[in-house]
Each structure stands twice: as C-alpha cells, then as structure tokens.
Amino acid sequence: MMLTRRALLKSGACALAAMAAPPRFLIRTAQGAERRGKVLVAIFQRGAVDGLSMVPPHGDPAYARARTSIALAPPRQGDSAAALDLDGFYALHPSLAPLKPLWDSRTLAVVHACGSPDTTRSHFDAQDYMESGTPGVKSTPDGWLGRTAAALPSTSATPFRSVALASRLPRSLRGDAGALAMSSLDKFDVRAAQPAVARRGFESLYADGVQDLLHGTGRETFEAVKLLKSAGASRLTPANGADYPRGRFGEALRQIAQLVRGDVGLQIAFAEVEGWDTHVGQGAEQGQLSNRLREFGGALAAFAQDLGDRMSDVVVLTMSEFGRTVAENGNRGTDHGHATAMLAFGGGIRGGRVYGRWPGLAPEQRFEGRDLAVTTDFRTLFNEIATRHLALPATAPLFPGWSPPPRPLGLIA
Amino acid sequence: MTRRLALLALAVLTLGGAAAAAQSDSPASATATVAHVLRRVTYGPRPGDIERVKAMGLSAWLERQLQPEQIDDHAVERALASLPTLTMSIAELQRAYPRPDLETRQKLARGDMSPREMREQYPMDKRPARIVGELQAARMLRAATSERQLQEVMVDFWLNHFNVFANKGEVRWYLPDWERTVIRPNALGRFPALLRATARHPAMLFYLDNWLSRRADWVVRRGPNQGRRAGLNENYARELMELHTLGVDGGYTQRDVTEVARAFTGWTIDRPREDARFVFRAATHDDGAKVVLGRTIQAGGERDGEAILDMLARHPSTARFLATKLVRRFVTDDPPPALVERVAQSYQDTGGDIRAMLRVIFASPELLAPDTVGAKIKKPTEFVVSAVRAVGAAPDARGAGALARASSEIGEGLYEAQPPTGYPDRAEAWVNPGALLGRMNFALALTEGRVPGVSVDVGALVAGADRQKPEAVLARLLAALIHGEASAATRAVLVAQLGTPEITGLSPDDRGPANTDVNKLAALVLGAPEFQRR
Numbered sequence: 031m032m033l034t035r036r037a038l039l040k041s042g043a044c045a046l047a048a049m050a051a052p053p054r055f056l057i058r059t060a061q062g063a064e065r066r067g068k069v070l071v072a073i074f075q076r077g078a079v080d081g082l083s084m085v086p087p088h089g090d091p092a093y094a095r096a097r098t099s100i101a102l103a104p105p106r107q108g109d110s111a112a113a114l115d116l117d118g119f120y121a122l123h124p125s126l127a128p129l130k131p132l133w134d135s136r137t138l139a140v141v142h143a144c145g146s147p148d149t150t151r152s153h154f155d156a157q158d159y160m161e162s163g164t165p166g167v168k169s170t171p172d173g174w175l176g177r178t179a180a181a182l183p184s185t186s187a188t189p190f191r192s193v194a195l196a197s198r199l200p201r202s203l204r205g206d207a208g209a210l211a212m213s214s215l216d217k218f219d220v221r222a223a224q225p226a227v228a229r230r231g232f233e234s235l236y237a238d239g240v241q242d243l244l245h246g247t248g249r250e251t252f253e254a255v256k257l258l259k260s261a262g263a264s265r266l267t268p269a270n271g272a273d274y275p276r277g278r279f280g281e282a283l284r285q286i287a288q289l290v291r292g293d294v295g296l297q298i299a300f301a302e303v304e305g306w307d308t309h310v311g312q313g314a315e316q317g318q319l320s321n322r323l324r325e326f327g328g329a330l331a332a333f334a335q336d337l338g339d340r341m342s343d344v345v346v347l348t349m350s351e352f353g354r355t356v357a358e359n360g361n362r363g364t365d366h367g368h369a370t371a372m373l374a375f376g377g378g379i380r381g382g383r384v385y386g387r388w389p390g391l392a393p394e395q396r397f398e399g400r401d402l403a404v405t406t407d408f409r410t411l412f413n414e415i416a417t418r419h420l421a422l423p424a425t426a427p428l429f430p431g432w433s434p435p436p437r438p439l440g441l442i443a
Numbered sequence: 444m445t446r447r448l449a450l451l452a453l454a455v456l457t458l459g460g461a462a463a464a465a466q467s468d469s470p471a472s473a474t475a476t477v478a479h480v481l482r483r484v485t486y487g488p489r490p491g492d493i494e495r496v497k498a499m500g501l502s503a504w505l506e507r508q509l510q511p512e513q514i515d516d517h518a519v520e521r522a523l524a525s526l527p528t529l530t531m532s533i534a535e536l537q538r539a540y541p542r543p544d545l546e547t548r549q550k551l552a553r554g555d556m557s558p559r560e561m562r563e564q565y566p567m568d569k570r571p572a573r574i575v576g577e578l579q580a581a582r583m584l585r586a587a588t589s590e591r592q593l594q595e596v597m598v599d600f601w602l603n604h605f606n607v608f609a610n611k612g613e614v615r616w617y618l619p620d621w622e623r624t625v626i627r628p629n630a631l632g633r634f635p636a637l638l639r640a641t642a643r644h645p646a647m648l649f650y651l652d653n654w655l656s657r658r659a660d661w662v663v664r665r666g667p668n669q670g671r672r673a674g675l676n677e678n679y680a681r682e683l684m685e686l687h688t689l690g691v692d693g694g695y696t697q698r699d700v701t702e703v704a705r706a707f708t709g710w711t712i713d714r715p716r717e718d719a720r721f722v723f724r725a726a727t728h729d730d731g732a733k734v735v736l737g738r739t740i741q742a743g744g745e746r747d748g749e750a751i752l753d754m755l756a757r758h759p760s761t762a763r764f765l766a767t768k769l770v771r772r773f774v775t776d777d778p779p780p781a782l783v784e785r786v787a788q789s790y791q792d793t794g795g796d797i798r799a800m801l802r803v804i805f806a807s808p809e810l811l812a813p814d815t816v817g818a819k820i821k822k823p824t825e826f827v828v829s830a831v832r833a834v835g836a837a838p839d840a841r842g843a844g845a846l847a848r849a850s851s852e853i854g855e856g857l858y859e860a861q862p863p864t865g866y867p868d869r870a871e872a873w874v875n876p877g878a879l880l881g882r883m884n885f886a887l888a889l890t891e892g893r894v895p896g897v898s899v900d901v902g903a904l905v906a907g908a909d910r911q912k913p914e915a916v917l918a919r920l921l922a923a924l925i926h927g928e929a930s931a932a933t934r935a936v937l938v939a940q941l942g943t944p945e946i947t948g949l950s951p952d953d954r955g956p957a958n959t960d961v962n963k964l965a966a967l968v969l970g971a972p973e974f975q976r977r
Contacts, residue, residue: 152652152678154608154861168681168864169691189876198854199875201862212877213852220880222887222966227945231967232883234936243874244820244972251876310545361545 067186068343068377068420069290071299071333072175072202074161075326075350077306078153080364081371082356082391082402083319084126085140085384089119092391096357100314100364111315116140120384124315125323128331129375136382137334137341138375139441141411143386145352145404149397151366153307156351160408161201163429174428175298176205178416181426188295189254195282195301203300210254215264215285219255229255263292272336275328279303283333290337290344297420303329306350310361334375342377345419345442349408355400356391368401372411378419378443385439410435418442477501478926479816482977483773484508484805485592487829490904490923505805508593509631509798519589525840526577529619533645534718536616540571571616575609578618579847579857580840586828587838587846597630597797598622599824600772602858603865605641605687607650609858613715614650618858621646634765634795635756638687642752645712645719651863653679654711656704658729675729680704682863684755690767693760699736705729706740706747756795762787766800768868773804775818776869782809817928817976820870823853825977826882830889830969833924834899842896849894853881879975886969890962901965913941916959924968933971940967 087093088104102123105115113121114130120142122130132138148165150156159165163174179192184207192209194200203209212218222228229252236248258264266288274280282301289296305322312319330348334341353370369389375381389395389403397403409429416428419442477496481488484505496504507514523529528536543551543565550556556564567573586595602622609615625644629637641647648654656676680703684695709728713720723745733740735751736758742750755761766786770778786803793799804810821829827850831838838846847857854873860866867873888894890901905919917937921929929937940946941959948958968974 150678154611154863155678158862168685168862197852197877208875210876211854218877218880220887221884223891224945224963227943227963228883228887228966231936231940231963232970234939235933235967235971238932238936240930243870244975247874247876247879248972251879254876255880311548 067295067297069296069299069345070175070178070416070419071286071301071344071346071376073330073346073348074157074200074202074300074302075306075348076153076157076302076304077350078156078352078354078366079306079350079370080308080312080319080354081142081144081350081369082353083312083314084123084323085116085142085371086113086121086123087119087142087388087391088113088115088121090388090391092356092393092395096391098358099362100312100358102314113315117384119388123320123323123327125320126327128327129373132331132334132375133382137377137379138373138381139379140371140373140384141386141406141439141441142371142384143369143389143402143404144372144406144408144411145369146408147404149368151352151368153351153366158201160349160351163409163412164431165409167431170430172205173200173202174412174416175202175300176207176209177428178420178422178426179203179207179209179298180205181422181428182207182297182420186295186297189250189257190289190294190296192298193286193289193296193300195285195299200300200302203298208250209298214281215258215288218258218264257294258292261292261294263288263294266291268332268336270335270338272332274332274336275325277325277329279325280329280332283329284336287333287336290340308354309359309363309365312358312363330373330375345374345376345379345415347412347415348373349412353402356396356402357400368397369404370402372408374411374415374441380441380443383441385441406439407432407435410439411441414438415442473497474926475816475928476811478928479811480505480805482829483810483819484596486586486595486825487832487977488926489832490835493926508591509801511591511594511631514590516590519585522584522588522840523581526581528574528577529581529623531619532718533616533620536574536619537716537719540569540574540616542571574615574619575858576844576847578622579851580844582843582857583824583828583846583850584838584840584843586824587831587836587843593801594627594630596772598626600769601626601630601637603860603868604768605637605647606860606863606865607646607858608861610861611650613719614646615858617644617646617649617719620644631797631801634761634790634797635753637797638756639749639752641687642683642707642710642748643721645715645721647679648710648712648721649715651679651682652676653707654715656708656710657727658705658708661727675701675704675708677701677704679707686863688755688764689758689760690764693758693764695736698734702733702735702740703751705731706733706735706751709745710748759787759791762790762795766790769800769804770809771868773801774807774809775815779809782807817973819977820873821975821977822866822868822873823850823855823878823881824857826850826853826975827885829977830886830974831897833969833974834889834901834965835903836889836897836899838897840896842894842898845895845897849881849885849888853878853885874975882975883966883970886966886974890966890969892962901961904965905961910959910961911957913947913957913959914938916961917941917964920961920964920968924965925971925973929971929973933973937964937967937971940964 083102086102094101102113105121106112111124113124114127115121116133129138146156146159146165148159161173162170164170189210192203194203194211196211197213199209199211220229220232233252236245268274268284274284286299286301303326308319337344349372350370352366352368354364354367359365386406389405393399409432413428413434416422417424417426474493477493478488480501481492551561589595607614609618621644625640629640657674659674661674677700681700685691689695709724711722711724713722725744728744740747740750763783766783767778770782770786786800789799789803809815827846855866889899892899904923905916908915908919910916921927946960946963948960
C-alpha cells in the first residue's frame with residue numbers, strides 16, 4: 031500500500047503509543063492555551079438555498095417585480111411577521127428572527143451575491159466544486175477544509191481536530207490530515223451486551239502489530255472514544271437556556287457545541303442541512319422555505335446561545351452550492367440559479383454589515399438573463415475566514431490554482 | 444505465513460497461475476491460495492467453500508465463475524421474488540410508486556396536513572423510496588447468497604464505474620431497469636457493448652444531464668420555459684471521457700469535451716415520467732462537423748454519438764484505464780504497471796472482452812505475490828457481506844435490507860454515491876475511526892444475533908470442538924473466519940482474551956469447567972485487522 035502522508039502521521043502516532051507515553055491529548059488538554067483553540071464551523075445548505083428570500087434585497091425595485099407571489103413584502107416597523115430590515119436595502123427573512131440579535135450586536139455578517147465562478151446548475155457538481163474548493167476541476171482529491179486542517183500546526187492535532195456530524199466524511203473534509211465523521215456522539219463507542227469487555231478486546235487487537243493505516247486508525251479510534259468519554263462531552267446539556275429545534279440539524283449543532291465545550295481539541299466542524307430545493311410552492315413570509323429557515327435560524331441561534339462567551343473563539347460560516355432564479359417559475363417556486371447569500375457570525379466577525387457588491391436584479395443585470403450574478407467568489411470568503419480565524423499563514427494553499435484578490439472583504443478582524 | 448507464501452509465489456512464477464499453485468503444492472499452501480483467491484473473486488468464503496473449490500480445482504472453478512449463466516442460482520432467484528419492484532418496467536414503477544402530488548406536498552408544507560395524515564394517505568410501501576430499498580436488499584442478498592459470485596463482484600464494479608445517483612430527479616424510477624438491462628447482462632461481456640448500453644439509458648442520460656443538452660442556439664419552443672435559450676450541457680461528455688473511457692489523463696482537452704457534447708445533442712429521453720424511452724431528436728442536434736481527439740466526425744445525426752463511443756472504446760487510453768481499475772479491484776490499490784499493460788493488451792487484442800481481461804489477472808503471478816495477500820481493505824459492503832458469509836448466515840430479503848443499512852452506516856449506501864466517480868476502491872477512503880467502530884459494532888450485532896432477518900449460529904462453526912478447551916475453540920474460529928491467517932500479535936491478543944472470565948465463563952476463583960463464549964470470540968475475530976482485509 032502506498033504510504034500517504036496521513037498513514038505516515040499515524041505511524042508516528044503509533045510510535046508514541048508503543049513507548050507507552052501518556053496519550054497526546056491528555057498532555058495538551060492540560061494546557062490552558064489549547065483548551066481555548068479557535069473553531070471554524072462550516073454549515074452546508076444542500077440543495078441550493080434561495081438567497082433572495084433568506085436576505086431579501088427589498089431596496090431593489092426589480093425584486094418584487096420578478097416574484098409576484100413569493101417576494102417578501104418590504105419590512106414594516108413593529109411587524110414581526112414581516113421581513114426584518116437590516117440596513118434599508120436588505121432585510122432578514124422573518125423566520126431568521128432568532129439571528130437578528132447577532133446582527134444587532136454586530137457579530138453576524140452577510141455576504142450577498144456570493145457563489146462559484148463555475149456556471150453549472152447541477153446540485154452535485156456545484157457541491158463537489160464548492161467542497162473541493164476547485165470550481166470546474168473534478169480530479170481534486172481533497173476538500174478545502176481538509177487542506178485547512180493540513181495547514182494547522184500538527185502539534186495541536188487530537189482525533190477531534192476535524193469532525194463532521196455525518197455518517198460519511200463529506201468531500202469538504204477529505205485530505206491527508208484526516209478527519210472524523212460521526213453521526214452521533216452517543217453512538218461513538220463500542221455497542222455490545224458487555225461493551226467494556228468488547229472495547230478492551232478490540233482495542234488490544236489494534237494496539238500492537240504493524241504500523242499501517244488500519245492499526246494507526248484503530249489506535250486513533252480508541253483514543254477518540256476515551257477522550258470523548260473522559261471529557262464527558264455527550265453528557266453536557268445545552269447551556270444558557272439554549273433550546274435547539276428538533277431535527278437532524280439542531281442535533282448536529284447541539285453535538286458540535288458539546289465537542290467545543292468538552293475541550294476535545296475541535297478546530298474544524300462540519301454539519302449539513304437539506305431541503306432547500308424549492309422548485310414548487312416556495313412561499314414567502316410563510317410556507318415551505320419559511321419552515322426550513324425557521325429550523326435553520328433557530329438551530330444557529332441556539333448554538334450561539336449555548337456557547338455563550340465561548341463564541342468569541344468560534345466562527346460559523348454557512349454556504350450553499352448556488353442560488354435560485356430571480357424570477358419565480360410557473361409553480362410558484364424557483365429553479366436553479368447562480369449566486370446566493372452566505373452568513374458568517376462569531377468571534378472576530380465584523381458583523382452588522384452586508385458584504386459584496388450588489389449586481390442588481392433587473393433582467394439586463396442578471397447572469398445569463400435569469401440569475402443573481404456572482405460578485406464575490408466563494409473562495410474569497412472561505413479563504414479569508416479560514417486563514418484569519420485559524421491564524422493560518424497567508425500562503426496556505428487552501429484553494430489550488432487561485433489567488434485571493436488584493437483587497438480582502440474585510441469581514442473578519 | 445510469509446515464508447510459505449514466498450515459496451508459493453515462487454511456485455506460481457514457474458508454473459504460472461493461481462490454479463497451478465493450488466494444485467501443485469502442499470495441502471496447507473493450497474488452502475491458503477484458494478482462500479486468498481476466494482477473498483478476491485467472491486464476497487468471501489462461506490464455511491466449506493475452500494474445500495469445495497479445492498475438490499473442483501481452482502482453475503475449473505474460476506472458469507465456471509466466468510460463465511455465470513451456466514451456474515444454477517435458483518435459490519437466490521426464489522428469494523428475490525419477494526421484491527416485486529426488481530422486475531417492473533420504468534412505466535410500471537412510475538405508476539405504482541409516484542411522488543406525492545403537488546397538492547399533498549403543499550398541504551404538508553403549509554401545515555394543513557400532519558405527518559401522520561400524510562403517512563396514512565401515502566403509506567411508506569407506496570413511496571418511491573421502496574424502489575431503492577428493494578434494490579439495495581437485492582444486491583446484498585445476491586452478494587451474500589448467489590453462487591454467481593464473480594458476476595456480483597463485477598456488477599458492483601460496473602455500477603461504480605458507471606455510477607448514477609438514486610436521489611437525483613427521476614433516476615430512482617430508472618434504476619431497476621438500468622441494473623437489469625444494462626449492467627447485469629454486460630458485466631462479463633464486451634466493454635464496447637456495455638458502454639453503448641449506458642449511453643442510451645435514461646438513468647445515465649438523466650444523471651449526467653445529457654437529456655437537457657441541445658445545440659448551442661436552441662430556443663425552447665413550448666412549455667414554461669418557452670423562448671429560453673437552452674444550449675449545450677457538457678456534463679456527460681466530460682464524464683464519458685474522464686470516468687467511463689479514457690481516464691482523466693487520457694489525452695483529451697476542454698475542446699474535445701465541447702465537441703463530444705455537440706455530438707451527443709439530441710440524445711434525450713421521451714416521456715421521462717412515463718416509460719422514459721431513449722429518443723434521438725434531430726431538431727435539437729448540432730449538425731456541424733466535430734473534431735474529437737484530432738479526428739473529424741461527420742457521421743450525421745444519431746451516428747455522431749455512436750462514432751464517438753466506438754472511437755473511445757477502441758482508444759488505448761481506455762484499455763489502460765479499465766485495466767488499471769480492474770487490477771486495483773482484484774490485486775492491489777497501486778496496480779503494478781507490467782500487469783496493467785498485459786491486461787490492457789488483452790483488451791486491445793479481444794476488442795474489449797471483459798472475461799479476457801479477468802483471465803489475465805487471474806493467471807498473473809502478481810495476484811499471488813506475497814505482498815498482494817491481504818493488501819486490499821474491504822469496502823463496507825464487502826466487509827458486511829463477507830462477515831455474513833464467513834459465519835454461514837443466510838439472510839432473507841428483510842435481513843438483506845438490514846445488511847444494506849449496516850453498510851450505509853459504515854459509509855457505503857448502495858445507489859447513493861452522489862459523485863459520478865462512484866465509491867472509491869482504495870483503503871484511505873474507508874479507514875477512519877467512525878467507520879472502524881461501525882465495523883466492530885456490526886461484528887458484535889451479527890454475532891449477538893441483533894441483525895434482524897439474519898439468523899446466525901456461530902456455535903456451528905466450532906461444532907465438535909470441546910468448549911471446555913478455549914484454545915481449541917479459538918483455533919477452529921481462526922480457521923473458519925480468517926483461514927488461519929492471524930498475525931502473531933492478533934493470535935496473542937485473542938489467546939490473552941481466553942484468560943478473561945467474560946470469554947470463558949469462568950470467574951477468577953471458579954474451578955468448574957470453562958464454557959467458551961464463542962459469540963464474543965467470533966465478534967473479536969470479525970472486528971480484527973485481518974478481517975478488514977481481503
């Protein structure tokens with residue numbers, strides 16, 4: 031078998047284990063500095079969310095004209111059922127009201143008309159390009175968060191450095207640095223009639239022997255199981271009265287918060303939320319999309335509340351593969367479009383502002399005559415957040431074949 | 444073990460071929476060779492398989508596997524009869540398992556209908572999800588119990604090579620037909636015929652968007668998009684060259700992609716929500732000449748695409764790309780170039796005969812080289828099915844569904860690979876802590892009898908062994924499950940386990956007879972590093 035960098039790293043880990051040194055994480059978690067490491071949480075809205083409903087540009091006269099039945103009405107002072115004004119031009123969907131306090135406290139920023147330079151309107155291609163971070167190039171073996179993890183100092187690595195709350199590792203996290211995919215903290219253990227016996231047995235089967243990927247991973251696995259147990263992360267209940275909405279997404283964020291609060295060395299987390307492909311009956315203030323946004327916003331707000339002061343170390347970044355058509359279609363829905371809106375909040379974010387040049391919604395201003403044009407390459411946003419928040423060298427190759435624009439967005443301190 | 448295999452490899456090098464090695468050597472090494480080949484060519488040996496193959500002769504057995512139509516498989520066929528969607532046509536599936544109608548979906552979205560009312564009006568077994576559920580169960584049932592094991596391995600190989608994703612649009616209704624009429628009949632046939640069949644099937648036309656691709660200046664004439672320009676879609680053209688034929692470094696350019704896309708304009712689907720037949724629509728076809736890989740194609744109309752498929756199927760890059768993938772599947776993650784060249788040559792010599800390529804691999808010394816034994820990490824489906832086969836369990840259709848879910852939890856949901864690459868066939872993709880725990884937990888669930896629809900009797904594997912002699916029980920288990928291929932470290936750990944009261948049923952001061960807990964011991968063996976390899 032070819033020895034990948036990851037396999038070599040793991041062989042290094044087994045060498046440590048062979049010397050019966052105390053597990054790396056115990057040394058590190060005893061140090062205060064490591065306890066308060068920076069965390070980047072990436073949220074993928076799979077299915078292409080309609081940025082024009084999430085953050086409606088009510089100041090653009092073409093907005094209401096293009097969407098006779100699904101445009102949100104302009105904000106009305108004191109009407110909580112209507113869109114919430116942000117800056118006189120943009121507003122927030124009323125279902126995202128739980129996020130409004132973050133905007134008001136200037137920790138939530140929006141990047142509008144953001145997306146990929148690649149023009150595909152295929153969900154899976156566009157997701158693949160956004161996750162690999164290489165629009166138009168399919169052969170990229172790793173993901174942009176995988177490369178981000180590789181750029182972090184390896185001395186800070188615990189098995190929980192990169193974690194996806196998902197059953198399979200998402201494309202974004204793939205890479206030589208390794209990452210953990212888990213669908214549930216509670217289930218991340220040996221499940222048996224006598225779990226302790228089975229755990230000891232399996233652990234010893236992987237403890238010695240050849241230094242290969244399999245054994246290295248086995249040791250990492252039980253290191254992770256023990257770390258999680260000793261941290262008691264899965265027993266931490268939401269703090270500060272945070273109330274996560276029911277559903278998979280709320281569950282994922284609740285568990286990411288547990289990993290952050292459990293001090294297990296988390297630096298990159300990933301969660302996904304589906305149901306944005308609103309071709310039919312999208313709705314406006316109420317309806318299908320509104321229901322999805324309520325769960326989405328509620329979970330994000332609960333996460334921020336749960337973490338409390340700890341949010342100063344955490345940045346949450348949301349993304350979606352593309353946006354949707356400016357005009358509504360014949361089924362009161364929207365078809366696959368181009369640019370969308372992305373949110374960023376947490377420590378260091380210069381919030382209370384919508385970033386990115388507005389390209390306009392008039393037919394001649396649209397991309398290919400139909401879609402919101404992309405004025406901010408998603409890589410500009412992702413790169414700026416990852417490098418600044420995680421203090422990576424500016425030269426870290428997170429997005430191969432691309433260089434950041436000379437002037438950053440400036441949305442992170 | 445290593446020395447024995449080295450000797451074995453030497454024997455093979457002089458005699459050539461797995462069969463010769465198995466027949467000419469000592470009984471122990473013959474067993475090791477047959478076990479190794481079975482782990483590669485099948486979903487893993489069942490109790491008694493190694494002896495049966497030895498009795499038949501390995502080369503005769505391999506030749507038989509290459510002719511699956513001559514192998515009686517009626518037991519599986521009978522079990523599959525409980526999955527009615529497998530044999531239904533696309534039109535029947537569209538009628539029997541429709542998507543919920545617009546009104547129902549809107550009611551649900553508005554909250555005018557509760558999820559319970561929805562379930563009553565629209566029961567789960569009438570939903571489109573059933574189609575994929577039955578296909579998954581059928582695949583696992585066949586992998587676990589079919590006598591046509593090589594056929595099943597190759598079906599899996601081609602379903603990944605020509606991957607389509609069940610959850611994209613109409614694809615799920617097309618899947619049973621896709622597997623039944625395109626993949627299965629051609630899995631051991633000729634690659635050019637397989638390639639042509641994939642190109643015309645609605646599953647591929649839909650998944651890679653070719654059904655929407657029209658000449659660049661096309662303006663939609665009717666319907667909601669009337670007046671809209673709907674031009675070229677390059678998705679299929681690119682994957683056709685990158686993933687189906689030449690390979691990403693096979694020597695094509697972006698210009699070739701565009702030209703191939705032009706050639707396939709007009710290849711589309713008639714009535715996609717009814718019978719979804721292939722149709723060539725001349726009106727949307729780009730009639731101009733195309734230059735592909737330096738050659739001008741001016742075949743005209745539908746024959747443009749056919750000419751390109753012929754050209755790609757004959758291309759030496761295609762031979763090499765397919766040879767590399769087949770060697771990766773059967774031999775090792777990093778295919779030896781010399782073997783790849785020989786396999787590619789057989790493709791060229793035979794006009795793309797898949798059997799001929801496999802014969803070269805099966806007769807190759809590389810297959811039996813010491814480094815090859817145990818070099819592949821099982822994919823999740825391979826792990827799950829091989830465990831079921833190793834303990835001699837026989838799942839019914841319900842059990843097969845549970846096995847599909849178990850594989851999905853470890854990361855390989857059948858028909859659910861979204862990217863056109865399908866699932867990867869390399870160790871790195873499948874070895875991570877969550878997945879490894881998933882494997883251990885499946886081993887525990889299986890041996891503790893917690894997988895619904897899969898009855899297991901681990902005790903039968905050690906029948907006749909004295910339960911009061913834990914070492915004897917362990918030796919029998921190691922022989923049955925990993926054919927004695929345990930490393931010294933694994934053996935030592937398992938022997939040490941025999942000292943724990945939970946395994947032997949003895950409390951520390953108990954002087955009574957031991958009663959070895961075979962299930963616990965078997966779970967450890969199935970979760971051990973050796974069993975993750977094939």
